[in-house]
Amino acid sequence: MVFTFIDSHCHFDFDPFKNNEVSYLQMAKDKGVTTLVVPSVNQSNWNHVSRLAHQFDEIYYALGIHPLFITPSYERELENLGELLDGKNKKCVAIGECGLDFWYPESDIETQISVFRQHCLLAKQHQLPLIVHSRKSHDMVLKLLREIQPERGGVIHGFSGSLQQANQFIDLGFYIGVGGVISYERAKKTKMVISQLPLDKIILETDAPDMPLFGFQGEKNSPDKVRNVFEYLSLIRKESMQTISETVYKNTTSLFGI
Numbered sequence: 224m225v226f227t228f229i230d231s232h233c234h235f236d237f238d239p240f241k242n243n244e245v246s247y248l249q250m251a252k253d254k255g256v257t258t259l260v261v262p263s264v265n266q267s268n269w270n271h272v273s274r275l276a277h278q279f280d281e282i283y284y285a286l287g288i289h290p291l292f293i294t295p296s297y298e299r300e301l302e303n304l305g306e307l308l309d310g311k312n313k314k315c316v317a318i319g320e321c322g323l324d325f326w327y328p329e330s331d332i333e334t335q336i337s338v339f340r341q342h343c344l345l346a347k348q349h350q351l352p353l354i355v356h357s358r359k360s361h362d363m364v365l366k367l368l369r370e371i372q373p374e375r376g377g378v379i380h381g382f383s384g385s386l387q388q389a390n391q392f393i394d395l396g397f398y399i400g401v402g403g404v405i406s407y408e409r410a411k412k413t414k415m416v417i418s419q420l421p422l423d424k425i426i427l428e429t430d431a432p433d434m435p436l437f438g439f440q441g442e443k444n445s446p447d448k449v450r451n452v453f454e455y456l457s458l459i460r461k462e463s464m465q466t467i468s469e470t471v472y473k474n475t476t477s478l479f480g481i
C-alpha cells in the first residue's frame with residue numbers, strides 16, 4: 224500500500240541538510256514523504272528558508288522568532304517580520320516557529336510573552352496559521368490564544384501535555400503535532416494522550432535534525448522519518464493505517480492551505 228506524508232516541521236536549512244537538499248528530499252520521497260514545511264527561528268534564517276521554498280517545489284516555509292532565539296534586537300526583527308509578511312508569496316504558509324519556553328528558569332519570560340503576542344497578532348492580520356513551540360508554558364499559550372483568537376489556528380508542535388490541555392488547544396482551532404517522542408517506551412503519558420485525540424486534529428512532524436527516534440539516538444533526525452512516526456502512531460490508534468495516513472495528510476494540507 225502506498226502512503227503519502229508531509230513533514231509539518233523540519234529545520235531543513237540546518238546541517239546535515241544544508242547543501243545536501245536533493246539527496247535528503249529523495250530519501251524522504253522514497254518513504255512517501257512528498258512535502259516539507261520548514262519553520263524559521265529568527266531573522267538570521269528567514270532568507271534561507273524562503274530560498275529553499277523557491278528552489279524546491281516540495282518545500283513550504285514559515286517566518287517567525289523562536290522563543291529561545293530571541294535576540295536583543297527583537298523589536299526591529301518584529302518590524303521586519305511584518306514587512307516580509309506584507310510581501311509574502313504563496314509558499315509562506317505559516318507564522319513560526321514561535322511560542323513560549325519556560326524550561327530555563329533564567330529566560331526572560333516577559334519578553335517571550337511580548338514577542339509571542341506579536342506573532343499572534345500578525346497571524347490574525349495576515350490570516351496565517353501559527354506554528355507554536357510550547358514547553359512548560361501551555362497555560363500561558365492558551366491564555367494568549369484565547370485573548371487574541373487568531374482565526375486560522377495552527378499547530379502545537381511536538382506536543383507533550385495532558386489530554387485536557389490538548390483538547391483546550393483543539394477547541395481553539397489548533398492541531399496537535401506528533402513527532403518521534405512516541406517511538407519511546409518511556410513516553411507512556413504522551414502516547415496515551417495521543418491515542419485518545421480526535422484523528423482529524425493530528426499532524427505529523429520530525430523536528431529534524433533534532434528529536435531522533437528510538438533506535439536512532441545520537442544520529443541526526445531527517446524528514447524521511449515521518450514514515451516511522453506514522454508507523455508508531457498506527458500502533459497506538461484504532462483506525463486502519465490507510466485511514467490514519469489519509470486523515471493526517473488532509474489535516475496538514477487544510478491547516479497550511481497547501
Ligand SMILES: [Zn+2]
Binds near residue numbers: 232234320430
Ligand atoms: Zn522546531
